[in-house]
Amino acid sequence: MQLQNKTAIITGISKGIGKATALQLLDKGCKVAGLGMTAPDYNHPNLLFIKCDIRKWEEVEPAFEKVKARFGDELHILLNNAGLGYFGLLEDTPLEQWHEMFDTNVSGMFYCCKLALPQMKKQQYGHIINIASTAALEGMPQVSAYCATKWAVKGLSESLFREVRDFRVKVTCLYPGSTKTDFFRNSPGIKPHEYMLMPEDVALNIIQALEMPDNFHTVNLEIRPLLPKGPKS
Numbered sequence: 001m002q003l004q005n006k007t008a009i010i011t012g013i014s015k016g017i018g019k020a021t022a023l024q025l026l027d028k029g030c031k032v033a034g035l036g037m038t039a040p041d042y043n044h045p046n047l048l049f050i051k052c053d054i055r056k057w058e059e060v061e062p063a064f065e066k067v068k069a070r071f072g073d074e075l076h077i078l079l080n081n082a083g084l085g086y087f088g089l090l091e092d093t094p095l096e097q098w099h100e101m102f103d104t105n106v107s108g109m110f111y112c113c114k115l116a117l118p119q120m121k122k123q124q125y126g127h128i129i130n131i132a133s134t135a136a137l138e139g140m141p142q143v144s145a146y147c148a149t150k151w152a153v154k155g156l157s158e159s160l161f162r163e164v165r166d167f168r169v170k171v172t173c174l175y176p177g178s179t180k181t182d183f184f185r186n187s188p189g190i191k192p193h194e195y196m197l198m199p200e201d202v203a204l205n206i207i208q209a210l211e212m213p214d215n216f217h218t219v220n221l222e223i224r225p226l227l228p229k230g231p232k233s
């Protein structure tokens, strides 16, 4: 896809991978609508921020209408990025954290896909990128609740890819390993460090997937730091 003048919706653009991708898409000439709770600390004539809690259908639906009002009906890219994780033993995980993770990581993604697809199918063109995690590929102790949400993202993405490919809509699921962002704020045992993936590099990978020719479809992208703990001494 040529990115110049295309319209993209990104969930969560205040920081981390969403921010890095928004900035790179803006550089490429895209019109970017960011749906999130915190306004971004950057600005651009082609950036529209819409305050929206993606856990709430009643906020997501009007947010898509606002994007249409500003950028027109056509929608080419949806990056389902917003997400969060809490970690710990399953029996110690508060119900509120379980629901917050599922509402954000899974329901928010479902809502955005549901709202983006009619237009993408109508125009026979579009690319949805869903951010899962390597936690969607293997179970891990103390990560059961977060893993469950990301396995759901994997299932949604792989099924949706088969539902919409004949409409020329691509669905890519991204499985990043540890990335140096604010994500680890709820994980006191892990401090972000230089050997993690950088959000800008994850964003570059997203841009590359978007820029591939129309008949080239990246279904799954597993990306990991080469030396996650640094060189062995």
Ligand SMILES: NC(=O)c1ccc[n+]([C@@H]2O[C@H](COP(=O)([O-])OP(=O)(O)OC[C@H]3O[C@@H](n4cnc5c(N)ncnc54)[C@H](OP(=O)(O)O)[C@@H]3O)[C@@H](O)[C@H]2O)c1
Pocket: 011, 012, 013, 014, 015, 016, 017, 018, 019, 035, 036, 037, 038, 039, 052, 053, 054, 055, 081, 082, 083, 084, 085, 104, 131, 132, 133, 134, 175, 176, 177, 178, 179, 180, 181, 182, 183, 184, 199
């Ligand atoms: N960092 C990692 O190691 C890693 C690895 C694999 C996968 N991931 C996934 O990558 C994605 C991005 O994470 P990140 O590392 O960039 O984390 P981050 O720096 O914490 O950013 C998360 C983003 O999600 C948004 N968000 C959270 N809850 C929201 C809600 N209810 N409504 C709207 N936006 C919401 C936040 O926006 P607001 O500030 O507006 O709330 C923020 O911009 C997540 O899906 C995460 O699970 C991260």
